[in-house]
Amino acid sequence: MTRETASRPAAPRRRRADAERNVTAIVEAALDGILAGEEVTMAALARAVGVSRVTLYSHFPTREALLDAVTDRAVTDARDIARELRLDDGPAREALARMVGSQWQTLSRYRDLYAVAVAELPPARLRALHAPLFGSVKKLITRGQAEGDFRTDLPRDWLLATVYALMHQAAEEVNAGRLSARRAGDTVTETILSALRTP
């Protein structure tokens, strides 16, 4: 049925709803596949979701477009988790500790996706996708500086980079068996707070 012959009022809306469900199913299947360490090809993905390759390519013309959507989805998940931490409550140093204690685990869970995204998405785009997360941490750093707990002698963007570099490294060390998963949260939190503390 072509658009011109869609005579009943409900049809366009239903097609949009179908398309949205397809996009969600494709992104979720791709994310699951990457996190399971599978090589996610467009053909295998179409089969897994039960859509035609034409439908898949109509939503995601390239593998990069798909990976972009998958990364965006993972960042949204991480932001939803971060929201529950009530980062605006209490001293910024305590809120940052809550954030780090929670987010390094999220990073750890999405580690395989991150490796694929780093290899296949342009760095500027990868950073833009992470902007919501970086924004909330930068806000915390700024608040901690105003409260006198965080240093002001180093560039704020560098302090932000320090937080993420150490969280990524903690995930890496746990994955390689060099740091116990049980100790990792406290260890990386303590290291980050030491690096950011007013000297």
Place this chain on the structure above:
Amino acid sequence: MTRETASRPAAPRRRRADAERNVTAIVEAALDGILAGEEVTMAALARAVGVSRVTLYSHFPTREALLDAVTDRAVTDARDIARELRLDDGPAREALARMVGSQWQTLSRYRDLYAVAVAELPPARLRALHAPLFGSVKKLITRGQAEGDFRTDLPRDWLLATVYALMHQAAEEVNAGRLSARRAGDTVTETILSALRTP
């Protein structure tokens, strides 16, 4: 006469010397190519060095074997630079500051090689190749702990990971234009010393 057809009686020793020169030339050309951002294929490399593909493959049967040798060469260069810093002299915290101030630049220079090595060498092998460098930093951390300057409340391997994660991040930030190359050395040194300092 090509390098690989040396056939006269004095040959064995000369063949070995020729082979060593070939290996050195191949590794240097591959390193230069990678650092120049080129896609280094085995065919292009054989042409660049002026050896046959048979000779190239006799020394490096796989791209991974070649990349292993190139990484080993880069680590050896970095270790030679580190040796001149006289890391055994003076307080460990000052020696670590000299080390970080120098090595983040080396890391920055070898950044493209590191990206290729991370993508193509097994993580355990990449780590083994870096063992000489990690060893000298770990020795410094141990000495700084004995001198009372460095913390003993966190695992030593994690402190080592912190040093390297922050040096890599500094190289990354400079490369992305978010940290000035002029400030980067002092910034990363100060951050690392704060993270390692006895609380």
